[in-house]
Amino acid sequence: xxxxxxxxxxxxxxxxxxxxxxxxxxxxxxxxxxxxxxxxxxxxxxxxxxxxxxxxxxxxxxxxxxxxxxxxxxxxxxxxxxxxxxxxxxxxxxxxxxxxxxxxxxxxxxxxxxxxxxxxxxxxxxxxxxxxxxxxxxxxxxxxxxxxxxxxxxxxxxxxxxxxxxxxxxxxxxxxxxxxxxxxxxxxxxxxxxxxxxxxxxxxxxxxxxxxxxxxxxxxxxxxxxxxxxxxxxxxxxxxxxxxxxxxxxxxxxxxxxxxxxxxxxxxxxxxxxxxxxxxxxxxxxxxxxxxxxxxxxxxxxxxxxxxxxxxxxxxx
Numbered sequence: 094x095x096x097x098x099x100x101x102x103x104x105x106x107x108x109x110x111x112x113x114x115x116x117x118x119x120x121x122x123x124x125x126x127x128x129x130x131x132x133x134x135x136x137x138x139x140x141x142x143x144x145x146x147x148x149x150x151x152x153x154x155x156x157x158x159x160x161x162x163x164x165x166x167x168x169x170x171x172x173x174x175x176x177x178x179x180x181x182x183x184x185x186x187x188x189x190x191x192x193x194x195x196x197x198x199x200x201x202x203x204x205x206x207x208x209x210x211x212x213x214x215x216x217x218x219x220x221x222x223x224x225x226x227x228x229x230x231x232x233x234x235x236x237x238x239x240x241x242x243x244x245x246x247x248x249x250x251x252x253x254x255x256x257x258x259x260x261x262x263x264x265x266x267x268x269x270x271x272x273x274x275x276x277x278x279x280x281x282x283x284x285x286x287x288x289x290x291x292x293x294x295x296x297x298x299x300x301x302x303x304x305x306x307x308x309x310x311x312x313x314x315x316x317x318x319x320x321x322x323x324x325x326x327x328x329x330x331x332x333x334x335x336x337x338x339x340x341x342x343x344x345x346x347x348x349x350x351x352x353x354x355x356x357x358x359x360x361x362x363x364x365x366x367x368x369x370x371x372x373x374x375x376x377x378x379x380x381x382x383x384x385x386x387x388x389x390x391x392x393x394x395x396x397x398x399x400x401x402x403x404x405x406x407x408x409x410x
Contacts, residue, residue, distance in 0.1 A: 103133045108144070109175055123148055123176030132165075137185050140167045150175055200317070204267045211274025215242055218281045242277075249273050257322040268321055276314030280307045308338065 098117060100107055107116040112126040119128075125146035132140040142165040143150040151158045151174040152166060158174065169186035172179065200207065219242040223235045253269045287303035290296075312334050319330040 100133065103135050103137075106130055106132045109180065110144075117180075119175060119178050119180075121176040121178045124178065125176075128175050129173065129180075131182065134167070138167050138169050139171065139182055139184060140165050141171055141173065141182075142166075148176055153179075200271060201268065204271045207271035208267050208274060211271055211276075211278050212243075212246075214278035214282075215246060215274050218278060218285075222281075246270075246273055246277060253318045253322050260323050265321060269318065272314050272317045272321075276310050279310040283307045283310065312337065 100116070108127050108130055109115060109117045109119060109124075110126050110128040111119060111121065111124050115127060117131075125144070125148070127144045128146045129150045130142050130144055132142075134140060141150070141152070141161065143161045143163075149160045149162075151160050152168075153172040153174060168182070169184050171182040173182065174180075216239055219238045220235050223231065223238045250266065250269045250273050253273075254264045254266050257263060257265045257269070283303055283306040287299050287306065291299040291303075315337060316330055316334040319325055319333060320327065323330075325333065
């Protein structure tokens with residue numbers, strides 16, 4: 094929790110502590126009743142001294158922190174540790190950083206249409222998935238798929254919106270909806286489109302590309318969620334995002350190792366679908382028959398060589 098308090102009037106002494114008689118009251122059990130004194134000087138600076146507390150008052154700097162004993166230090170600005178509470182003092186002499194330029198990226202400027210397009214794409218993909226399977230009673234299954242898909246997306250958006258509310262004080266529902274819906278749409282579309290492209294082109298190297306595209310869409314969504322809902326820097330958010338696949342891969346490897354040592358485990362082969370079945374170079378009939386003839390000739394040569402080296406001897410009667 095952050096609390097800002099402005100004090101004026103010089104010279105004046107303001108006390109910091111847990112006592113209600115203090116000018117700045119801290120609800121910290123590690124703070125004395127009267128812990129620190131801050132005196133406003135006529136030249137605009139402040140004089141800081143400890144009032145004999147047991148835990149002391151620490152003056153932080155960029156390099157380290159020092160504990161105030163009986164001396165009084167004078168500063169134009171100060172960063173204090175009182176108990177377990179940080180007290181930052183800023184005066185008129187404090188040099189202010191330049192104003193940061195507020196930049197809104199494409200996602201923030203067009204979050205409403207992006208959220209609408211992403212939600213529509215999720216619905217279309219859910220309906221198309223059920224329709225391609227061509228089951229009986231198609232309408233109820235489409236309804237179940239739509240409700241399930243939207244429920245998962247809504248829960249995901251709600252979790253990140255709650256984190257944003259706690260961190261920044263706003264919900265940003267449309268922003269998180271735009272991120273989540275478009276990420277899900279891209280991931281599902283890549284799962285569909287890459288097998289079709291693989292089936293049409295017969296390129297076997299598209300399978301890892303499909304995995305990278307699907308995982309990249311989800312990791313990009315995680316990175317954007319972290320950046321918009323927390324106070325993490327860009328570098329820290331990238332590190333956290335990179336650790337997720339590493340952690341999942343480690344868990345999958347550990348599970349695979351444990352399953353390989355389980356003698357009671359029944360291995361189930363991966364089902365073969367037409368895209369994987371057709372990923373092979375097509376040959377003409379003559380070329381196929383020629384390959385069979387070459388295999389037969391090689392088999393006959395091997396048989397003759399085997400008979401020459403180990404002739405069959407009829408048993409003696």
